[in-house]
Amino acid sequence: MARSTRRWDLVLYGASGFVGRQTAAYIARHGAGLRWAVAGRNAGKLREVLAGLGPAAAEAGVIVADAHDAAALDALAAGTRVVLSSAGPYALYGSELVAACVRRRTHYVDITGETPWVRKMIDRHHDAAARDGTRIVPGCGFDSVPSDLGTWLMTRAMRERHGSACVEVKASFSMKGGVNGGTVASLLNNLASGRTDAFLQPFLLNPAGTAPEDTAPHADPYAPHRDDDFDAWLGPFVMGPINTRVVRRSAALARARGDGGYAEGLRYQEYQHYGDGAAAALAAAGMSAMAVSGQGALALAPMRWLLSKVTPAPGEGPSERAMDEGWFRCRLVARDAEGHVLRGKIADRGDPGNRATTKFVCESALALLHDADALPPGGGVLTPATAFGAVLVRRLREAGMTLTVED
Numbered sequence: 001m002a003r004s005t006r007r008w009d010l011v012l013y014g015a016s017g018f019v020g021r022q023t024a025a026y027i028a029r030h031g032a033g034l035r036w037a038v039a040g041r042n043a044g045k046l047r048e049v050l051a052g053l054g055p056a057a058a059e060a061g062v063i064v065a066d067a068h069d070a071a072a073l074d075a076l077a078a079g080t081r082v083v084l085s086s087a088g089p090y091a092l093y094g095s096e097l098v099a100a101c102v103r104r105r106t107h108y109v110d111i112t113g114e115t116p117w118v119r120k121m122i123d124r125h126h127d128a129a130a131r132d133g134t135r136i137v138p139g140c141g142f143d144s145v146p147s148d149l150g151t152w153l154m155t156r157a158m159r160e161r162h163g164s165a166c167v168e169v170k171a172s173f174s175m176k177g178g179v180n181g182g183t184v185a186s187l188l189n190n191l192a193s194g195r196t197d198a199f200l201q202p203f204l205l206n207p208a209g210t211a212p213e214d215t216a217p218h219a220d221p222y223a224p225h226r227d228d229d230f231d232a233w234l235g236p237f238v239m240g241p242i243n244t245r246v247v248r249r250s251a252a253l254a255r256a257r258g259d260g261g262y263a264e265g266l267r268y269q270e271y272q273h274y275g276d277g278a279a280a281a282l283a284a285a286g287m288s289a290m291a292v293s294g295q296g297a298l299a300l301a302p303m304r305w306l307l308s309k310v311t312p313a314p315g316e317g318p319s320e321r322a323m324d325e326g327w328f329r330c331r332l333v334a335r336d337a338e339g340h341v342l343r344g345k346i347a348d349r350g351d352p353g354n355r356a357t358t359k360f361v362c363e364s365a366l367a368l369l370h371d372a373d374a375l376p377p378g379g380g381v382l383t384p385a386t387a388f389g390a391v392l393v394r395r396l397r398e399a400g401m402t403l404t405v406e407d
């Protein structure tokens, strides 16, 4: 089917949600000339979103399709070139939409961090999407673009500067930001689903046969340590068990395409950055202990109930001011087998879970629409790095984000 004959270029699914409203505003600002629509289960809420955007959204359409209405989602997917979904928890609202996109050969991006659900989508749809050249790309938000595209950037720089592959990449994160109700709902849904064992597998997202026999060197860190590469105290990072799986999938998919930038057995790990000195050491120790005990506590249903009562509800999130005052910094260190070391940085102003996430996922969708010929070839259930590579690096830089590599 010729995709240009479709009614829409882009459909924003879940546009009435906290992130969804921000994606609609981003597309209204940056999607000049696009034929786009907002979609979800509630027509009234969707019209309100467009009304709030004024003339910039005057031509945008409204599509009503509940997440469980397979026929409506099929029509939605058949009528657009690209779907951007911010309707989560994805384990609850995402599966039918992905199936429709694969069936209708419609490219798809989202902002999920629900790796057990992504595993399901890989098992169900990777082969068909790969056969048809359809790009299904979960994880295009703060989890997991800085980790995944950052590692990809380091592999490129290592090849260009030293002609070698990365054997190790480490990332450390600092940030200031708020929490969305949708994120809490997704976390709680995952914990209640009984799939936490899957969540903890270091190679959960890898293609069959690409995980090493000995996964011990890739285990998630749980204790703080002083790291000479970063000259700082580091501890476990809350999103590490999500992002590391995505990076490892990228490494395996890239190697299968003949991309030698990721050495076989590449070690990728990421951490929370606490800085240097005694206060930082204390903070790293305290926060690491809290992370471990918090994980244990949230295995209990009453603790999950309590968390849902003290955090924002679905549809809610940080204030505009808090989102403007947020920021993130992802520092990267990469080495090759000869001992060459490169340092990189990805950083931006704005709340990472909202401002940066919106930029990441919207620029990913725009890459599918505007840069199709420059994208790495091939479809499937992909990762941000394997779907977008250099194109997304360029687009994010043009959108004002810092992505750099130094010696």
Ligand SMILES: NC(=O)c1ccc[n+]([C@@H]2O[C@H](COP(=O)([O-])OP(=O)(O)OC[C@H]3O[C@@H](n4cnc5c(N)ncnc54)[C@H](OP(=O)(O)O)[C@@H]3O)[C@@H](O)[C@H]2O)c1
Binding pocket: 013, 014, 015, 016, 017, 018, 019, 020, 040, 041, 042, 045, 065, 066, 067, 068, 086, 087, 088, 089, 090, 093, 111, 112, 113, 140, 141, 142, 143, 144, 180, 181, 182, 183, 184, 186, 187, 313, 314, 315, 316, 317, 352, 353, 354, 357
């Ligand atoms: N990667 C990242 O860094 C990052 C950052 C932020 C959020 N997230 C993830 O993104 C997702 C959304 O977060 P959020 O804060 O925007 O959540 P939210 O405000 O609760 O939005 C959820 C959206 O899902 C829609 N929805 C709920 N039930 C539906 C159904 N049966 N059919 C169709 N749509 C339905 C809601 O529609 P109604 O308005 O009609 O209820 C709403 O549009 C979550 O999974 C969250 O974890 C990821």
